[in-house]
Amino acid sequence: MNKDPYGKLASALYSSVGKHAKQAIGGVGAVLGTITDTGLKLDDFKHELQDYMVAELPGFFSVPRSMLLGTAVQAEQPSWGNKQMDTSFYVDKSEIKDVSLKLKLSPGDRVLAMQINGGNDAVVLCKVVNADG
Structure with a gap:
């Protein structure tokens, strides 16, 4: 029992x-x-x-102020001929709204x-x- x-x-x-x-x-x-x-x-x-x-990651994209190095080429300027010039490009801080990161x-x-x-x-x-x- x-x-x-x-x-x-x-x-x-x-x-x-x-x-x-x-x-x-x-x-x-x-x-x-x-x-x-x-x-x-x-x-x-x-x-x-x-x-x-x-x-999907919706959000806000922020780019810090930065400097980019590159080469400038002839842009419809006859006085340049076929010249190229190394230069720096400065990009200001910017913000982009309604950005979506997709895989x-x-x-x-x-x-x-x-x-x-x-x-x-x-x-x-x-x-x-x-x-x-």
Whole structure:
């Protein structure tokens, strides 16, 4: 005869809740993947995803004041002839509003993706490369 029926019930509930929690969060989180010719192949999922999303980063682009070195060439000035002149170009600080950074991905690129909606959808966040180049 069972001396502790409540202990058995608690143990069964604990086990069941653990399984359901694991299933609910399984496939959720960041994962590495590879862009293919026809979609996205995540490292931890055996099927290729043809329907995935790519992060787009809307924002504000700011360029600091800088100097660029270059070569000036003839610009409809007959007195220049075929002369070229090395020169410096100064660019003032500028800001551009309503800029959107879009990822340019090619087949074979390794990416970091976030799985959302219980693992039903994937969003590619960025391209990843080795630290040594």
